[in-house]
Amino acid sequence: MVSEKMYGLGTKKSTIRTIFEFGRKRAAEIGEDNVYDFSIGNPNVPAPAAINKAICDVLQEMDSCAVHGYTVAPGDPVAREAIAKSINRRFGMNFSSKNLFMTSGAAAAITICFKALNEGDDEFIAFAPYFPEYGCFVDSVGGKLVVVPANTSDFQIQFDEFEKLISPKTKAVIVNSPNNPSGVVYSEKTIQRLAAILESKEKEYGHPIFIISDEPYRELVYGGIDVPYLPKYYKNTLVCYSWSKSLSLPGERIGYIAVPDEVTDFGCVYGAIAGAARILTHVNASSLFQRVVARCTDVPSDIAAYEENGNILYNGLVEAGFSCLKPQGAFYLFPKALEDDDYAFCEKAKKYDLLLVPGSDFGCPGYFRAAYCIKKETIERSLSAFKKLAEEYNK
Numbered sequence: 001m002v003s004e005k006m007y008g009l010g011t012k013k014s015t016i017r018t019i020f021e022f023g024r025k026r027a028a029e030i031g032e033d034n035v036y037d038f039s040i041g042n043p044n045v046p047a048p049a050a051i052n053k054a055i056c057d058v059l060q061e062m063d064s065c066a067v068h069g070y071t072v073a074p075g076d077p078v079a080r081e082a083i084a085k086s087i088n089r090r091f092g093m094n095f096s097s098k099n100l101f102m103t104s105g106a107a108a109a110i111t112i113c114f115k116a117l118n119e120g121d122d123e124f125i126a127f128a129p130y131f132p133e134y135g136c137f138v139d140s141v142g143g144k145l146v147v148v149p150a151n152t153s154d155f156q157i158q159f160d161e162f163e164k165l166i167s168p169k170t171k172a173v174i175v176n177s178p179n180n181p182s183g184v185v186y187s188e189k190t191i192q193r194l195a196a197i198l199e200s201k202e203k204e205y206g207h208p209i210f211i212i213s214d215e216p217y218r219e220l221v222y223g224g225i226d227v228p229y230l231p232k233y234y235k236n237t238l239v240c241y242s243w244s245k246s247l248s249l250p251g252e253r254i255g256y257i258a259v260p261d262e263v264t265d266f267g268c269v270y271g272a273i274a275g276a277a278r279i280l281t282h283v284n285a286s287s288l289f290q291r292v293v294a295r296c297t298d299v300p301s302d303i304a305a306y307e308e309n310g311n312i313l314y315n316g317l318v319e320a321g322f323s324c325l326k327p328q329g330a331f332y333l334f335p336k337a338l339e340d341d342d343y344a345f346c347e348k349a350k351k352y353d354l355l356l357v358p359g360s361d362f363g364c365p366g367y368f369r370a371a372y373c374i375k376k377e378t379i380e381r382s383l384s385a386f387k388k389l390a391e392e393y394n395k
């Protein structure tokens with residue numbers, strides 16, 4: 001009677017959601033403060049004051065029918081022009097409104113790109129550890145997700161494996177840096193090597209291979225680390241951006257796809273993006289929030305709390321005996337689990353009310369993700385629970 005696949009997607013919750021809901025139940029039983037819920041990547045830093053001001057200003061200054069009405073499908077031209085100018089200032093690009101397509105966040109942007117590019121049974125490559133929703137997104141457009149195993153030494157790209165998996169069917173690779181879940185930023189060396197391989201494969205196969213750069217965490221970086229702007233390194237790059245994390249607006253659903261002029265057959269790619277958005281019933285991104293983000297393009301992200309949280313958690317985990325990379329960006333740590341079976345490890349952690357997500361969910365068994373976009377005091381109090389958990393393994 002209904003699509004079995006859709007029923008499965010709608011009723012089988014993701015591990016992250018299941019753990020999060022378990023946390024809510026547990027908090028009702030033992031109190032909010034006694035649950036150390038590291039499960040979900042929901043920003044806990046309030047949106048900057050400039051956002052509230054921009055909302056009020058837009059509502060006061062603009063005609064109500066325009067603010068709440070449809071925009072053209074690619075987005076309000078004035079908003080796109082303002083965003084293009086900001087990108088040009090920051091990254092030395094030459095964008096104008098025609099290079100941008102406003103979307104309902106990064107999830108929509110990525111799915112639209114997959115849909116626009118897929119021509120049957122094309123393959124899309126992701127590098128583990130990767131955002132698990134890529135699997136559903138690619139599947140929904142009839143493509144195939146191919147996963148390059150993780151390089152667990154530094155969570156950069158494992159190029160030997162990548163070269164084995166890239167094939168004439170590869171239509172695009174999806175890159176996410178700063179990365180969810182590893183917290184790693186891909187270095188310039190990594191990006192240059194990736195670009196060189198793709199350029200040579202494009203020549204060999206005689207068709208473009210795109211990079212889809214998924215960058216909702218671009219501004220959340222610590223210690224002044226530079227996040228290479230991928231269109232500068234590789235011409236066939238589509239940038240999927242979102243303000244969900246950078247300005248703490250995940251519920252407002254606002255982002256964009258940037259299509260540089262240099263992309264092979266620009267008009268064809270932009271047209272396919274518009275077509276994919278149309279069939280995915282996009283209509284247009286939030287009309288109000290297009291205007292709001294256009295007024296806030298240069299508002300800095302408030303990263304201080306995340307940086308402090310990341311350091312407290314990292315230092316505490318290392319002291320408790322965990323092995324883990326120092327966070328460079330986003331708001332996740334991805335330490336090694338204390339046994340090979342990361343599901344069993346995360347189950348054991350629950351005994352101490354530590355809610356962690358198994359690395360297997362991100363294509364990287366033997367690790368776990370801890371989202372540190374939570375209260376600092378909760379992280380501080382959780383450290384003794386991590387110690388007890390580690391002691392259980394040392395007995």
Ligand SMILES: Cc1ncc(COP(=O)(O)O)c(C=O)c1O
Pocket residue numbers: 041104105106107108131176180214216241242243244250255
């Ligand atoms: C790597 C990554 N990509 C995309 C998204 C989707 O973000 P948005 O809220 O902009 O759709 C997320 C959300 O957590 C994410 O972590």
